[in-house]
Amino acid sequence: MWRCCGCCSRNTPNNHFHPTILYQPPTMLLDEDPGTLIHHTIGNFNIHPDKQAVTRINDSLSTLQQSRDLRIREAESSLRKLSRHLxxxxxxxxxxxxxxxxxxxxAEIVELDTKKFRIAKAASELEIESERLESELEMLKERLADLEAQGLEGDEATRREREMDDATILRLKIFRSLxxxxxxxxAGNFNRAVIRNSRKGDVHVVNIDPKFSRFFYSNYFWSTMQG
Structure with missing residues (x-):
């Protein structure tokens, strides 16, 4: 249906019209009751898996909440311990x-430094003394080795020098040669004489008595050797 828009009064041709859609009330397409249709439609939906999924989600959320609460309590306990320690x-x-x-x-630091210096100085002196004693020990070892090599009577030059200076050794040497x-x-007293006669192969032992003179024993020794 066509209807004038009111522009005819503004010197426009009388044949100017605009198309206009007229309102028509809706008509019922189905004869069934809407409530019955909704009830049947709801029956066609399967919401059991969705309910199970929601239940699982709720359980997971509950578990997470418990874990979170436990962590919070542990953190609070650690915080209290750290606070007490602090x-x-x-x-x-x-x-x-x-x-x-x-x-x-x-003052204590200065005293300790002084003691440290003294100890270091003493240690250095002890080290020097130790080196000196080691050197002296080596010299004594060399001297001991020389003496051991020479024997109890020493080397030939030493023995000659000692015999020249010791009259007793000289006399013993003379007697031994005879x-x-x-x-x-x-006690170290020479009071016994052993006289050997090489020609006869005799050996005479004479105990020297101080009451007899040296002249007596000299003659006796000589006569025994000549025997």
Whole structure:
């Protein structure tokens, strides 16, 4: 249906029309009751898997919430322990600062440095003395080796020098060359003579008595050797 839009009064041709759609009330397409249709439509939906999924999600959320609460409690417990430890350390630090004497500490450091220097000096001196003693020990070892190589009577030059200076050794040497050995007793006194006669192969032992003179024993020794 066509209807004038009102523009005819503005000197427009009378044949100017605009198309206009007329309102028509809706008509019922189905004869069934809407409630019955909705009820049948709901029956066609399968919502059981969705309900199970929602249940699982709720269980997971509950488990996560419990785990989160447990972690929060553990974190709070650790925080309390750390707070107590921090408080204890702070108290100790404050106490140490209260009793700390910087001047006394510096004096102790100086004293320790002095002791350290003295100990280092003593150690150096001991090391030098040790080296000197080691050198002296090596010299003594060499001297001992020389003496052991020479024997109890020493080397030939030493023995000659000692024999020249010791009249007793010279006399014993003379007696020995004549075949007479003078033997000392436990006290070191020469009071026994062993006379050997090489021609006869005889051996005479004479105990020297101080009451007889040296002249007597000289003649006796000579006569025995000549025997």
């Amino acid at each position: 408080h204890s350390l702070s108290a100790q630090h404050e106490e140490a600062e209260a009793v700390h004497d910087s001047g006394k500490h510096a 075949g007479i050995d003078i033997e000392p007793d436990e």
